[in-house]
C-alpha cells in the first residue's frame with residue numbers, strides 16, 4: 001500500500017496588484033517593497049473569489065488531472081486562515097457540496113502559513129490508517145486581502161490571494177509512496193502574529209487598526225530564518241540525508257530575503273530552493289501548493305526527485321514534509 005500524489009491544481013485571481021498600486025493606500029515604493037521582500041506583484045481576489053470558490057477551482061483541476069470523479073473522493077481538508085465562515089460551516093464543507101463529493105469527510109485545518117504542511121501530513125496519515133478511504137483532496141487557500149489593514153504599510157504589502165490543491169490516492173503498489181516523512185511543531189504566541197477580529201475575544205471589533213492582521217515583522221523574520229533551517233536539518237537527520245541528496249526545498253514563500261538569509265547563513269546551494277514570491281506575495285497556506293503547481297507547469301518536477309516542503313507561520317506553527325515526486329508530466 002502506498003500514498004501517491006495523483007493530481008495537482010491551482011487557482012489565482014485575475015486581478016494583479018503591482019507594488020506601485022499600493023501607493024494609493026500607503027506611503028511606499030516599488031523599490032522598498034522589492035528590496036525588503038522580493039515581491040513585485042500579488043493577486044487580489046474579487047467579491048466572488050472567496051476562499052471556498054478558489055478552493056473548489058483548484059480542487060477540480062487536481063481531480064481533472066488525476067481523472068478521478070468527485071464522488072470517489074473520501075476526504076477533503078482545507079488549510080486556511082481566511083475561511084468563508086469564521087465559525088462554521090468549514091470551508092471544506094462548502095467544497096464537498098460544490099464538488100458533489102457525496103459523503104466525503106471534510107474539515108478545515110487552522111495552522112496559518114504552516115497549514116498545507118499540517119493538512120498534507122494529516123491526510124496522508126488518515127489514508128494510511130483507514131480501511132476504506134482511497135482519495136483525499138488537500139487544499140491550501142487564502143483570501144488574505146480580506147483581513148488586512150490596507151493602511152498598514154508594514155503588513156499589507158506582503159500578502160496575496162490564491163489556492164492550490166493536491167489529490168492523494170492510496171494504491172496497491174508496494175513502494176514507499178510519495179509522502180516519506182513529516183514533522184510538525186508549535187509554540188503558542190499571540191504577540192508575534194495574530195488576527196483577533198471576529199473571534200470571540202473581539203466579536204464586533206470595529207477598530208481594524210487593533211484587530212486586523214497584526215505582526216511583529218522583525219521577530220517573525222528572525223523566527224522564520226531560524227526555523228526553516230532547523231526544519232531542513234531535522235528532516236535530513238531523520239532520513240539520513242544531506243542537502244546534496246535533495247533535489248528541491250520548497251519553503252513557505254513569506255519573504256525572499258528571509259530565504260536568501262537562510263541560504264547565506266548555512267552556505268546552502270541556492271539553486272535547490274524554489275522561490276516564486278515575486279509575482280504572488282505571501283499566500284500563507286496556499287504558497288507551497290501554488291509553488292508545486294508552478295514548478296509542475298515549468299517542468300521542474302521529475303520522477304524520483306526528493307523534495308522537502310517546509311513551512312512556518314502564525315501560531316506559532318512550523319512543519320515539514322519529505323516527499324518523493326512520481327507524478328508524470330504526460331498525465332497533463
Ligand code: COA
Nearest residue numbers: 028029032036113153154157217218220221254255312313
Ligand atoms: N514601504 C516603505 N517603508 C516601509 C514599509 C513599506 N511598505 N514598511 C515599513 N517601512 C519602513 C518602516 O516604517 C521603517 O521606517 P523607519 O525606519 O522610519 O521607522 C523602515 O521601513 C524599516 O522598517 P522595518 O519594519 O524595520 O523593516 P524590515 O527591514 O524589518 O522589513 C518586513 C519589514 C515586514 C518586510 C520584515 O520584517 C519581514 O518580512 N518580516 C517577516 C514577515 C513575514 O514573513 N510574515 C509572515 C510570516 S508567515
